[in-house]
Amino acid sequence: MKEKLVIIGNGMAPGRALEKLLELKPDAYDITIFNAEPRVNYDRIMLSPVLSGEKQFDDIVIHGDAWYIKHGIMLYKGCKVTSIDRESKTVTAASGLVEPYDKLVIATGSVPFIIPVPGNNLAGVLTYRDLDDVHAMMLAARSRGRAVVIGGGLLGLEAAAGLNEQGMDVTVVHLMPTLMERQLDPAAGYLLAEAIKARGIKVVTGANTRQIVGDKRVTGVELTDGRVLPADLVIMAVGIRPNAALAREAGLAVNRGVVVDAQMHTSDPSIYALGECAEVEGACFGLVAPLYDMANVLAAQLAGDNVATFKAEVTATRLKVTGINLYSAGDFAEGEDRDEIVLRDAAAGVYKRLILRNNVIIGTVLYGETSDGPWFFDLMRKQTDTEALRDTLIFGQAYQGGFPLDPMAAVAALPDDAEICGCNGVCKSRITSTISAKGLTSLDDVRAHTKASASCGSCTGLVEKLLQLTLGDSYNPAAVQPMCKCTDLGHDEVRRLIIAKGLKSIPAVMQQLEWKTSCGCAKCRPALNYYLLSDWPGEYVDDGQSRFINERVHANIQKDGTYSVVPRMWGGVTSPKELRAIADVADKFGIPTVKVTGGQRIDLLGVKKEDLPGVWADLNAAGMVSGAAYAKGLRTVKTCVGSEWCRFGTQDSTGLGIRLEKFMWGSWTPAKVKMAVSGCPRNCAEATCKDVGVICVDSGYDIQFAGAAGLDIKGTELLCHADTEDETLEIVAALVQLYREQGRYLERIYKWAKRVGTASIKANVVDDLEKRRRYHERFVLSQKFAQIDPWEERINGKDAHEFAALAEFGMPLPVEQA
Amino acid sequence: MSDWIEIGRLSDIPRRGARCVNTSSGRIAIFRTMVDQVFAIDNRCAHKGGPLSEGIVHGGSVTCPLHNWVYDLETGEAQGADEGRVRTYAVEVVDGRIFMAPDIALVAAGQ
Numbered sequence: 001m002k003e004k005l006v007i008i009g010n011g012m013a014p015g016r017a018l019e020k021l022l023e024l025k026p027d028a029y030d031i032t033i034f035n036a037e038p039r040v041n042y043d044r045i046m047l048s049p050v051l052s053g054e055k056q057f058d059d060i061v062i063h064g065d066a067w068y069i070k071h072g073i074m075l076y077k078g079c080k081v082t083s084i085d086r087e088s089k090t091v092t093a094a095s096g097l098v099e100p101y102d103k104l105v106i107a108t109g110s111v112p113f114i115i116p117v118p119g120n121n122l123a124g125v126l127t128y129r130d131l132d133d134v135h136a137m138m139l140a141a142r143s144r145g146r147a148v149v150i151g152g153g154l155l156g157l158e159a160a161a162g163l164n165e166q167g168m169d170v171t172v173v174h175l176m177p178t179l180m181e182r183q184l185d186p187a188a189g190y191l192l193a194e195a196i197k198a199r200g201i202k203v204v205t206g207a208n209t210r211q212i213v214g215d216k217r218v219t220g221v222e223l224t225d226g227r228v229l230p231a232d233l234v235i236m237a238v239g240i241r242p243n244a245a246l247a248r249e250a251g252l253a254v255n256r257g258v259v260v261d262a263q264m265h266t267s268d269p270s271i272y273a274l275g276e277c278a279e280v281e282g283a284c285f286g287l288v289a290p291l292y293d294m295a296n297v298l299a300a301q302l303a304g305d306n307v308a309t310f311k312a313e314v315t316a317t318r319l320k321v322t323g324i325n326l327y328s329a330g331d332f333a334e335g336e337d338r339d340e341i342v343l344r345d346a347a348a349g350v351y352k353r354l355i356l357r358n359n360v361i362i363g364t365v366l367y368g369e370t371s372d373g374p375w376f377f378d379l380m381r382k383q384t385d386t387e388a389l390r391d392t393l394i395f396g397q398a399y400q401g402g403f404p405l406d407p408m409a410a411v412a413a414l415p416d417d418a419e420i421c422g423c424n425g426v427c428k429s430r431i432t433s434t435i436s437a438k439g440l441t442s443l444d445d446v447r448a449h450t451k452a453s454a455s456c457g458s459c460t461g462l463v464e465k466l467l468q469l470t471l472g473d474s475y476n477p478a479a480v481q482p483m484c485k486c487t488d489l490g491h492d493e494v495r496r497l498i499i500a501k502g503l504k505s506i507p508a509v510m511q512q513l514e515w516k517t518s519c520g521c522a523k524c525r526p527a528l529n530y531y532l533l534s535d536w537p538g539e540y541v542d543d544g545q546s547r548f549i550n551e552r553v554h555a556n557i558q559k560d561g562t563y564s565v566v567p568r569m570w571g572g573v574t575s576p577k578e579l580r581a582i583a584d585v586a587d588k589f590g591i592p593t594v595k596v597t598g599g600q601r602i603d604l605l606g607v608k609k610e611d612l613p614g615v616w617a618d619l620n621a622a623g624m625v626s627g628a629a630y631a632k633g634l635r636t637v638k639t640c641v642g643s644e645w646c647r648f649g650t651q652d653s654t655g656l657g658i659r660l661e662k663f664m665w666g667s668w669t670p671a672k673v674k675m676a677v678s679g680c681p682r683n684c685a686e687a688t689c690k691d692v693g694v695i696c697v698d699s700g701y702d703i704q705f706a707g708a709a710g711l712d713i714k715g716t717e718l719l720c721h722a723d724t725e726d727e728t729l730e731i732v733a734a735l736v737q738l739y740r741e742q743g744r745y746l747e748r749i750y751k752w753a754k755r756v757g758t759a760s761i762k763a764n765v766v767d768d769l770e771k772r773r774r775y776h777e778r779f780v781l782s783q784k785f786a787q788i789d790p791w792e793e794r795i796n797g798k799d800a801h802e803f804a805a806l807a808e809f810g811m812p813l814p815v816e817q818a
Numbered sequence: 819m820s821d822w823i824e825i826g827r828l829s830d831i832p833r834r835g836a837r838c839v840n841t842s843s844g845r846i847a848i849f850r851t852m853v854d855q856v857f858a859i860d861n862r863c864a865h866k867g868g869p870l871s872e873g874i875v876h877g878g879s880v881t882c883p884l885h886n887w888v889y890d891l892e893t894g895e896a897q898g899a900d901e902g903r904v905r906t907y908a909v910e911v912v913d914g915r916i917f918m919a920p921d922i923a924l925v926a927a928g929q
Contacts, residue, residue, distance in 0.1 A: 517876070517877060518852065518853075518877055519834065519851075519852045519875075519876045519877045520876050521874075521876045521877075521879075521881070522873070522874040522876060522881035522886065522888070525874060525876065526874070544832070545832055545833065545834040545835050545874070545875065546834075546874065547874075548874065548883065549872040549873070549883040550883075552872075553872075557869075557872065557883055557884070559866065559884065560867075561867070561868070561869045561872075801830060801831070801832065801835075801837060805837065805838045805839065805840045805845075806825055806826045806830060806831070806837040806838060806839050806848055807825040807826055807839045807840070808839075808840045808841075809839065809840065809841040809842070809922065
């Protein structure tokens, strides 16, 4: 019979230990985990990007439910262990469940330190520790009120930046004179404070909290100098302390944390402890690298290897706030026996400092430009004598040897044991040898097999270069295709950041996302204009100069510079009055060609640009509006005559087509959207090759989507069945809204569907009625600002400059040169 | 500048936009960039005669609306892999008013 291993806690350290144990000795134990949090193991380091809106919880899950099932591990979620009985070797949970163990691992982590001041238990005072805290903060942030973050360390600043991104007015209160004083020297602390302030976050240093003010709910924070900072939310982020209560009650040796030896044994030989709750040689740890080292030692122990021991090593720190680069490692206090090298570039916001003793680097602080951090860290760990490098050392690895190395050569020059991933302690040779041995070809592969770049992700660039070096030309960074030459970001990334950072203008996007050109190009500007229009309905002001000429003048440019004009014919139905108006317009303006289109309407071709407003005015007068035949938006809804005339018709397909078109016209979409409604499965309206098609049947309406009949020919896929016209309208609107929010500019529905998968689309607009309702609601909202006839606007003078020359010289132009 | 010809005001042209000056021998496109530089070039793309004034203006360049040729507004040279050029004209902005060099009169006369 297998030994029974029970683990109390399901954080990153025990998760890593289990992974390693399953690798070393897959079937050694019958494993049970108690997690006080009601969820799986996730990457706690990445809570800050979740708070700022840059990531979702799903993105930071380390082990999904399937992983536990696959390895036969029993995971109790939301189940807190309340006592350990060492005599009978059992643990008891709050639910009353009693579980026996042969070996027990205590991994209870840490609890946030609550400063002992009056008012610290008021409603609205939160800590920053787990996903529940993040959710509570995001909820509180919806009020757009004022937040005070107590603590200007790593955690406090990440919380402050996240709440600021969520729209709160944030003040950071810090006891010491400079921020992050444990990781940064005062100069870098000052630069950091300036960068934090530049984001609109207030910073109060040297500030001691006297009490938290409020009656039931927090209203402010009072400092010892008498100042009161108003607050609707207070976050305590002053530090953590090991959560050793359970071990203490069980009678184990406990100081600050649960005392363990270098092999993770507690004072009871059957019980181990690791992670933030453990204390080794008088020290407790909070950064992930040493915790993962403990995990490796514990896994070795459990697998029967008694050689591995834990040794505390220096670790490096990075701040995870988008746009702020800082890196620090080692000891950077000033002293008699120490030298330092400092480089400052105020204009570029760069500060680099190396602290040396006997020519050996013992500490480094980098701000603004941190790419050499791992190299300095490597020199520090190896205690390399840097005397020969001294003159150029501060300029970084690229300048060694007299001329700058290109970044690829710099990575190639790193020694095999150079640490690439600080979070997971992965060195260069482990990555390159795994790539070769396992035939890895992508970043995701490397993450899966080595864990490098799988935690905070700041070494992703290095890992990609190693892939390139190891695989040579065969490495194809499936990576993101940049939007255009103006940026390295892909469409999805840009869309995500527009929302996450609340960017509401093209200049804001270009500034915040570090566009490489001052004014974009003809590829990115129309895309950005669409994304902003789609994401901020009613707020974003359309930028006509970022639209292709057709959408700027609401007509289709032809090869000779003239335009074609297509009025809407709702559902393909017209009338004698409309036809007469069209005929009159064609005569009056000498329009050379009148043609019926494939979408059941009439095209007037060869209209001179300056005649456009006149043509529109006459068509408008007859009740016709722009057909948007030029738009990345809703084009036509083609119909057959349906039950009104046809002997086979099952429903009123013409009526439904008109309803759909009247509901959806004016909407801007990533690419054009063509629709059709057929009255029976004979499908005379050809609905099964449209972006969205409806086939009427006796029992209702089959909603089809993702067809194509252009460059590609593709039949539609069935999305779902609807019983009524109203339901059909709601589903189609939700589908189109999902596409509007996820589609890449110029990506038709069938390509989008292929990329995101039909299942995910169905999950959003078919299976989950609540989600469907929300997408539909957002579509309806955006239509409020979209259903304005552009022709009428221009007849009334909008963009008049488009339709008249600036000046005329000499004789009037002959027609063929117009 | 006494014999230069005023063709309009800077504010008549939108930023990152263009308008035309019509002459008897063709149109000249007058561009205004994001930073209020003004350039004048022939309104006919060297490729298929596309109206360059209808293109998207980015930095000091314009992209032709027909087949995406990109021109440097200052030199009239096609950029990237495409080869060709369009004629450029001297323009000056004084006090928000746009002036063209007198050779516009010769162009207007078809010479």
